[in-house]
Amino acid sequence: MRDFSNDHSWMSINTATVRKAQGKEVPLLDILDACARHQIRAISPWRDQVAAAGLQAVSRAVRSHGLALSGYCRGGMFTAVDDEGLARARDDNRRAVDEACELNAACLVLVVGGLPGALEGKAGYHDLAHARGQVTEGIGQLLEYARERKMPIAIEPLHPMYAADRACINTLEQALDVCDLLDPAGTGDIGVAVDLYHVWWDPKLQAQIERAGKRRLLAFHVCDWLTPTTDLLNDRGMMGDGVIEIPKVRAWVESQGFSGYSEVEIFSSRWWSRDTDDILRTCVERHRTVV
Amino acid sequence: MRDFSNDHSWMSINTATVRKAQGKEVPLLDILDACARHQIRAISPWRDQVAAAGLQAVSRAVRSHGLALSGYCRGGMFTAVDDEGLARARDDNRRAVDEACELNAACLVLVVGGLPGALEGKAGYHDLAHARGQVTEGIGQLLEYARERKMPIAIEPLHPMYAADRACINTLEQALDVCDLLDPAGTGDIGVAVDLYHVWWDPKLQAQIERAGKRRLLAFHVCDWLTPTTDLLNDRGMMGDGVIEIPKVRAWVESQGFSGYSEVEIFSSRWWSRDTDDILRTCVERHRTVV
Numbered sequence: 259m260r261d262f263s264n265d266h267s268w269m270s271i272n273t274a275t276v277r278k279a280q281g282k283e284v285p286l287l288d289i290l291d292a293c294a295r296h297q298i299r300a301i302s303p304w305r306d307q308v309a310a311a312g313l314q315a316v317s318r319a320v321r322s323h324g325l326a327l328s329g330y331c332r333g334g335m336f337t338a339v340d341d342e343g344l345a346r347a348r349d350d351n352r353r354a355v356d357e358a359c360e361l362n363a364a365c366l367v368l369v370v371g372g373l374p375g376a377l378e379g380k381a382g383y384h385d386l387a388h389a390r391g392q393v394t395e396g397i398g399q400l401l402e403y404a405r406e407r408k409m410p411i412a413i414e415p416l417h418p419m420y421a422a423d424r425a426c427i428n429t430l431e432q433a434l435d436v437c438d439l440l441d442p443a444g445t446g447d448i449g450v451a452v453d454l455y456h457v458w459w460d461p462k463l464q465a466q467i468e469r470a471g472k473r474r475l476l477a478f479h480v481c482d483w484l485t486p487t488t489d490l491l492n493d494r495g496m497m498g499d500g501v502i503e504i505p506k507v508r509a510w511v512e513s514q515g516f517s518g519y520s521e522v523e524i525f526s527s528r529w530w531s532r533d534t535d536d537i538l539r540t541c542v543e544r545h546r547t548v549v
Numbered sequence: 550m551r552d553f554s555n556d557h558s559w560m561s562i563n564t565a566t567v568r569k570a571q572g573k574e575v576p577l578l579d580i581l582d583a584c585a586r587h588q589i590r591a592i593s594p595w596r597d598q599v600a601a602a603g604l605q606a607v608s609r610a611v612r613s614h615g616l617a618l619s620g621y622c623r624g625g626m627f628t629a630v631d632d633e634g635l636a637r638a639r640d641d642n643r644r645a646v647d648e649a650c651e652l653n654a655a656c657l658v659l660v661v662g663g664l665p666g667a668l669e670g671k672a673g674y675h676d677l678a679h680a681r682g683q684v685t686e687g688i689g690q691l692l693e694y695a696r697e698r699k700m701p702i703a704i705e706p707l708h709p710m711y712a713a714d715r716a717c718i719n720t721l722e723q724a725l726d727v728c729d730l731l732d733p734a735g736t737g738d739i740g741v742a743v744d745l746y747h748v749w750w751d752p753k754l755q756a757q758i759e760r761a762g763k764r765r766l767l768a769f770h771v772c773d774w775l776t777p778t779t780d781l782l783n784d785r786g787m788m789g790d791g792v793i794e795i796p797k798v799r800a801w802v803e804s805q806g807f808s809g810y811s812e813v814e815i816f817s818s819r820w821w822s823r824d825t826d827d828i829l830r831t832c833v834e835r836h837r838t839v840v
Contacts, residue, residue: 373792376776384792390752419710421750422776422792432752459712461681461723485667485713487781501664501675501713 259509269545270300270328272523276537278530286311290319296538300326300519317360328519329477330363335371336396337389339382351400355409365410365476367451369425376423389426398440405447412476414451430457430466446473453479458502464510472515481524492527498548520549550800560836561591561619563814567828569821577602581610587829591617591810608651619810620768621654626662627687628680630673642691646700656701656767658742660716667714680717689731696738703767705742721757737764744770749793755801763806772815783818789839811840
């Protein structure tokens with residue numbers, strides 16, 4: 259396993275982690291400047307942040323700072339109540355691939371969607387198996403497009419508490435089943451993003467990481483699970499503040515040959531109340547000591 | 550599949566559902582009276598409620614009302630930081646079996662425990678695999694005792710969002726693995742409690758229900774998953790108010806030969822603000838229409 263204690267060259271900052279500071283939105287270009295100040299050499303930005311700043315402006319800033327993208331957040335949301343919705347999702351995902359290419363991302367991360375409409379409070383249908391079918395089909399279509407553009411796509415299994423409204427792929431096993439179905443040869447064009455927040459609890463985690471192997475392990479995200487957790491979305495913990503055995507799982511991932519970034523992705527109202535430098539300084543320190 | 554539309558003879562009320570009404574605790578004996586008023590013929594009471602009312606008093610009331618117990622909540626919490634803690638858990642679980650026998654419960658439901666201390670906010674250790682080992686050992690010991698007393702024990706896999714602090718058995722597959730390990734002959738002395746709130750999201754749900762079969766299906770709990778869910782513990786939905794496909798799963802369970810009660814278990818600050826008769830009336834109506 260790589261030694262992270264001396265530097266943070268393998269830390270990436272998912273820009274959601276500093277999306278807000280002192281309670282206010284932070285523009286993406288300011289986040290990039292802050293990352294540069296802290297000698298952070300990789301990020302994973304969100305599409306809405308990129309859109310707000312302008313793709314070309316972000317692309318220039320990424321290049322001028324010499325930043326790598328450990329991933330691009332996010333494609334997905336493949337489910338819909340009708341064909342028009344499915345077509346919109348298809349087109350939007352193609353644009354996400356194009357943007358990921360422009361930014362030279364390591365992969366496009368997919369949050370696949372749950373029951374359509376559920377995120378807005380009213381599910382258009384309740385048939386979870388149907389949603390999963392739409393997701394598999396949507397990923398299959400996107401894979402063709404992404405292959406042409408040479409952009410790997412990474413299915414991120416989300417914690418089962420998001421099955422209804424955000425993603426109906428909820429375990430690494432399920433994500434790998436989809437990968438194997440769509441890419442039986444294991445080309446590396448499609449794989450998984452292993453986010454510890456979503457998968458840490460899984461009794462099959464180690465076995466499924468071994469099943470994934472190097473070719474399917476496209477991204478590795480870290481944060482922590484707090485006890486108690488007071489909000490389903492925005493109470494994720496800073497590494498070291500919760501119960502996840504981060505180094506143990508990192509060892510499993512690296513023993514498969516994964517040699518990419520540990521991407522820090524923390525949705526936390528608590529941390530978003532602090533200032534950007536404070537958040538980043540803490541990420542760096544924890545990356546050295548508990549990741 | 551049984552037709553529930555004409556009566557509610559196969560509905561059981563888990564007494565947590567009416568633990569509070571209009572914001573105030575309701576004594577268990579009052580809950581039993583209320584169930585009788587609504588022609589409810591089965592309940593599943595909680596140990597703390599029974600202790601507050603007195604075991605003998607509850608036992609008499611159960612008999613005089615002619616109530617069946619679809620289960621007894623709950624044994625478990627097997628994990629501990631030291632041998633004394635493990636011994637305390639063992640003794641307490643034996644008492645739970647004795648109480649379940651006194652009340653003639655169909656089974657003792659087990660919420661197996663997570664990382665010890667996590668529920669109080671500070672986990673005594675973080676090794677989830679170790680917790681799972683303690684749980685398997687604890688259930689194994691309890692099974693011997695429960696067999697002597699002829700009380701079936703039912704492992705309830707809890708939603709993965711409770712893995713840290715309430716139960717580190719989080720899928721039906723994992724629960725059945727423990728059952729198979731401890732009872733390879735499939736005697737029916739140990740099985741599972743299938744609570745839809747905890748397992749509805751699982752892509753392997755149907756397959757694992759089939760694997761369980763009649764002998765391992767000891768209890769079936771219903772409520773609903775709301776979108777959004779605003780609290781990890783006390784925002785469960787009344788059947789029909791959320792996204793769970795209850796009849797679909799009930800059909801799977803019954804096709805294995807399960808012919809017991811559908812036990813309504815709703816932890817909900819929202820419902821606990823209403824009055825007992827209102828809550829029970831709604832349970833009966835939903836049991837007839839959407840379960």
